[in-house]
Amino acid sequence: MTDVTRAKIGTPAVSATNVRKAFGSKEVLCDISLTINHGEVVSLIGPSGAGKSTMLRCLTLLDTFDAGRLCYGDIEVCAPSVGTDGSETKAEYSKKAMREARMRFGLVFQNFNLFPHFSVLRNVCDAPISVQKRNSQEVEAEARKILDELGLTEHADKVPCQLSGGQQQRVAIARALAMNPDVLYFDEATSALDPKLTADMHALIRRLAGEGMAIGIVTHEMGFAREVSDRITFLFDGQIVEEGPAQQVIDNPQDERTQRFLAHSVD
């Protein structure tokens, strides 16, 4: 991580403003605003069907918001377009900005989605070389360093199917980190991990945040969210009903829906 990134700590790495998303007539995200700053860990929690995955898919450009604004640093990926009558505001995406923004974030999928036909090293190196067109020797050296840091040194030449779930997840993290993202998203960061690995994951996430990376986590695990996050956003039926410092949201929720949800998910 460069000093430039560290200098950005506290400034927004990603911000979604007043975003909306509907599937047919069903509103899944209603006027949501969410910012993650450099150096900050933010968790998105909420009951099943609340819209967490939808939010994550739209943030990672696997899907698009219907309305609102999405920015990665100084890149405006989508912005409300004003209709002829001056009112209608449908989000308008710029293809170029989308392409640039994809270099700013990484995503660790719930089921990792590693490329099974590539070795671990190739999984990590392929995109930086073929997408970012970086020098292959430099990329490989950097990839090996990342793999070392994640304790995967001796697995570099294996293929993903030879690894355990926890190891595969670390490969997925390495693959995302090799792109030098500003924001790293996790879909269900710890569901595949035992307590020891969960602790490792906690340490890793805090380290990355300390280096200036913005971390966004979607999770069901309140305990983990409470420990690792700076802020927690509670989503219910497509709306943010509560947000604040992690301990406060989990230990002392204000909204009645948050209270009920947390009462049912004591871990």
Place this chain on the structure above:
Amino acid sequence: MELQVMISMLATSYLVSLQIFAFTLLGAIPLGIPIALGRLSRFKPLAWLMTFYISIMRGTPLMLQMFVVFFVPYYVFGITNPPGFNLTACIIAFILNYAAYFAEIYRSGIQSMPRGQYEAAEVLGYSKPQTFFRIILPQGAKRILPTMGNEVITLVKDTSLAFSIGVAEMFTQGKGLVASQRNMIPFAICAIFYWVTCLLIEFLLRRIEKRLDYYHD
């Protein structure tokens, strides 16, 4: 006629069969890709056109298609076929026909790929062609290998259809010899040639399968 003479005559015409076989694969394996992609295209007219093409190619006899290719220059354009055109026509018809079969196999391979692979590639910024050639195609190739193997073996035997437009391939030669020699030995020799060819192909396929066995998904 001596057995050796018969064998060497059949072996010579076997080379013609092999030519049909090799050129068909060389042409149809790549040609199937754009057909499959067209068939899956979101641009509907292209998808319909390719669906129609595949349907015609699979729904009419290969022999009929060979006749069409063979006679089109003469009946449609009034050009007299140059000598040796029958082999060219045969290979063209074979390529067009097999490309349709291969396209359907490719399509099943492409569609069997988990969506997560596309999404992972998309998030990493791969372009569509990069995703296809680096992620989908190599994995798809492994998935369709057994089905492709069946088609390739069918092709070995289908080369015998070339006799219908007078290509001097092995089976044409074999029938000629049976008629002139008044015994079935030439057929037996042909059968052995076909069979050994298929054995070789099966052996090769197993080698490739082994090589691709370094991962599973």
